Amino acid sequence: MTTLDIKDLHVTVETEDGPKEILKGVTLTIKDGETHAIMGPNGSGKSTLAYSIAGHPKYTVTGGSVTLDGADVLAMSVDERARAGLFLAMQYPVEVPGVSVSNFLRTAKTAIDGEAPKLRTWVKDVNTALQALDLDPTFGTRSVNEGFSGGEKKRHEIAQLELLDPKVAVLDETDSGLDIDALKVVAEGVNRFRAREGKGVLLITHYTRILRYIEPTFVHVFVDGKVAESGGRELADQLEAEGYDKYVRTAAV
Template sequence: MILEIKDLHVSLEDKEIINGLSLKMEQGETHVIMGPNGSGKSTLAKTILGHPHVKVTKGDILVDGKSILDMTTDERAKLGLFLQFQNPVEVEGVGFINFLHTAKENLRGNTVSAKDFMKDIRANVSELKMGDDFIGRSLNMGFSGGEKKKAEVLQMAVLKPKIAILDEPDSGLDIDAIKVVSASVNKIAQAEKLGLLIITHYSRILSFIKPDFIHVMVNGRIVAEGGKELVDQLEKEGYDKYLK
């Protein structure tokens, strides 16, 4: 699967947040978007998944050469896109595991036996070092920041998307949890030939997840691109020179 963003312009409540952003990535590659707070990174993630509040005013988003802008979020997910939100929603009364099972059947378009499904869940719950009580809880209700992130990696492991967009996957995680989450993400990425688009404003997670390409995003556009050396440079110099 190829995801291509072409000269994208996006507004939120009539304010232009993304202005002329282009990016192309393939399944199997790990791309990282780094940028300071407020540069439009989360808005980009929401736009790719078709959040109702964002308005694309110009440009296009293509999957395998076909525009997805007219598709619903559900249709985009069925193509194999997955979005991990920076601040996941909490839903009282919706069991996490039931939610995931339904989501998987919906994506697949067929039934998945409870036995197979639970086997997959248990393996990943253990891999992610999540407590077993997790399985009985409501979707994100009362989850700590770290548990929400792990829950989302669990979703990714079970739903097996082709390209996943992870928005600040390390936010709210202590160093041990970052290691556990990163190890799982790496394992899924290898096993499933997953494409990763990781959005972050800290380089910390890049000690554990190796990027192929770095894109620096400032004020709604890409201002620099390169490999791992860009991370080291940003680490030393910050975003200052791009903000001028």
């Protein structure tokens, strides 16, 4: 049974004026079979949560804990977190000139599993994943994210998700910059992952449109570095209609 347990997490980031606290006590538990959607205004700390879970060096954890199936995530290096079963789909995937998608994916799979995948089955798996995401097989020969459209970058992230097969996927605004067709393709890829046994998803988004295609188990309103309210799908509909104003005003008091 997969469980990502975040308890009273406090995180700071260095600024010109010194350390600034971004996360101010976040508590969330994502179990297998669950999809948790985090929604909130810009600057509320949603991406900070994602990067802190993944181990980005820019962010300093000053309190709280993060465990995956009881193991201390915060004591792990970034690569150890990935091998333990954590995956981050970034809001702004970086370009890696000179490294082909095919080589990148196989190197990543080898690092995660501790052994190289058998080439014949691996090529088939890659082509199947790319085809399912409306990516041409020649896509594998291109340099990672170099010259990719926004939709290609996000679909490539989901191809990684399908092939690396983590326990918990943290998806940071995977829907940003996507047209409706690309959004549906990405959502279908996430749903294929969710259908596998023992998988959890933490989905960060500004908008409810992706939740029309990915049904959340829980929706959390994130304001000023904390979870202001939690609920079901109906909470997302409420946010769509009313916005975040009441939560922002309450946090400012």
